[in-house]
Amino acid sequence: MIDKNLYDIAIIGGGITGSALACALVNSQKTKSRRIALIEFNNMSNIREWKPPHLQFSNRVSSLTPRSIQFFKDIGVWENINHERIRPYKDIQVWDGISNARIRFNSDDSISINKNIEAIAWIIENNNIQHAILTKLAQYKDSNIDFLENTTVKRIMFDDVNYENEQFDLSDWPSLELSNGKVLKTRLLIGADGINSVVRSFASIESLGWDYNARAVVATLQVEPQVENATAWQRFLPTGPIAMLPLNNRFSSMVWSTTPTLASKICTLPSNNFIHLVNAAFRLRIADLEYLYSQLENCDIEFVKEFEWRQSIEKKAGIGNEIFPPLVLDVQEKSRAEFPLKMRNAESYVKERIALIGDAAHTIHPLAGQGLNQGLADVQSLVKVIEHGVVTGQDLGNIQLLKNYSSDRYLSNLMMLGAVDKLHKLFGNDFAPIVFMRSLGLQVINHLEPVKSEIIKYAMGIE
């Protein structure tokens, strides 16, 4: 009886990183015989039975790097992806809202990138990824994994209780008290339970960082039909970046980080005004945008008229000749939502018998689309370390073993966090000398192909 509640590895959190880790572990010849529990608070049946709605897209999408895609291929998840609903892109355009200085990344132009690379990244609905992982996991029903859905970890403790008939000393194994009344003991506890990780608090691991005074508004946009909608666009506004990511030739996904006050107004704006506010945010002067911000609660003003008038003026002045993202024609109903933006890094990713992965370990501003990719890199690294532990016959909860994981990932995550945070701060400034310097910087880099290649390789996970 007691036996049944003993696990080698318990993963708390069945989000993308947690379930991907479970999948990778059962898929590996070296680790598949371990007893694994995957514990998720939500009921996953909706995602398991996900039927993609025709001509509609979820507002939660991620940009996955080639490295993350390769990982999904390796663990047999990629074959379960609905390929009609993903969009690779080879081109990124980033520009400054104040000076209009631009930088363009194109994987075809980059000299030092392998020409066989299909794309810089892929835009995929989170549901599509999660569905593919769950489909794969379902194939391992009879293996050593228990997927406990609808289950919350209520408490984690060291109870010092040693089960009598055990030949091992289990007193230092963490016990998990679940919402269904069961108590589990695990050799290795993995926190994949997101930003408010209970595993992290149990381990008394501090999470360092700050909340940005900003929120991200996401939405699914219907855009002017494109021959090939395959560019990721991002304009840095003084209030934060706005990005448009391609979903297919008629749809794109938006992530707009801005002040909390504006975010909530943008979310509730009548959709015809919202559409043109987005168009304005990509194409008009900051002063025009500021005027529109001041009119968000004014129902009498038609944003379309303001947009079209300013657009015609800018075209005449030659500014409209730049290439811009496709015009937004409509916004999918109920697709607007807002999220708080935070930057966090746990002071350590491991403790005796405990490891943190994904957002439980670190949270990043979404402007570079790296959060999930970092989480998946954690998974890959941790799987290698666990495999090594199994092969060399070590206790999987041993801190010395787990340290290999944190030394592999900590610095690399920290660097990405730092870089993205600096970018956010640099572009959140409208002080003229800084605008000047960053515009100059963008322009210079834009002409330095080798530097650009290095940046893009970093962003693609080809370190």
Add this chain to the structure above:
Amino acid sequence: MLHQLLFMLSSMLTRRIAQSISHYSVNNLFAKSLLSPREHYTTTNVPISNFQKSLLAVSSAFTAFFDPSRGDMIATLAETTSSIFLNKLRDEMLRDSKGRQILRERPIINSKTIDIPNLRTLPEGTFGKEYANFLDGEMVTPDTREKVKYIEDEELAYVMQRYRECHDFFHTLTKLPVSVEGELALKWFEFAQTKLPMTLISSVVGPLRLSSKERTRLFEKYVPWAIQCGSQSKLLMNVYFEECWNKDIAEMRKELGIYLVE
């Protein structure tokens, strides 16, 4: 002041770079297409390089100093040094509903668009009547303004044009006379409002031509008033003066935050 200057310098540089790097192309066709659909503020548009602009600015500053009668030189000075700040001024207008209405409709002020004889018939104390009184008292007409050259951007050219055309309204509202002193005071007022460098440069160079008594009065009385009043009042570029003829001028001053210099 140093802060302001530094700010200007850096914005100037920013704009320069921004222009050259954002493929902000100078459209030669502009010169031909400058005829606004509404009105004929036809301007001769001469595309010139930034370097030429700087040369023009420097040389016209000298000319303006040595030969104050060369109104065209003062105008040239304004245009070449201020394209950056015209952008700023336009941005201020774009942030304001009335400013946007003005930019959209591009109203023109001259004796053809404004019925001055009719303004003379308005009751005393109305803005229209006061304006007519000003024109008659100073024996000027709204038609004596320099045409805008050297500004390629059609809308910026309009902003410059409007700025000049509103000058007499500023006199009317502030009651400053058309003397050297009055003009300088108004320049400081405009500077406090707009941060346009032309106003700053002539306010620095101009006082050299005043007597020491006049200069003392300028700096002890007019300038403090101008800075205080100019920076706290509503930007006059965002006032649609043509809609205000019948307004009580005292009321109007109050709304705009303008008080008179004692």
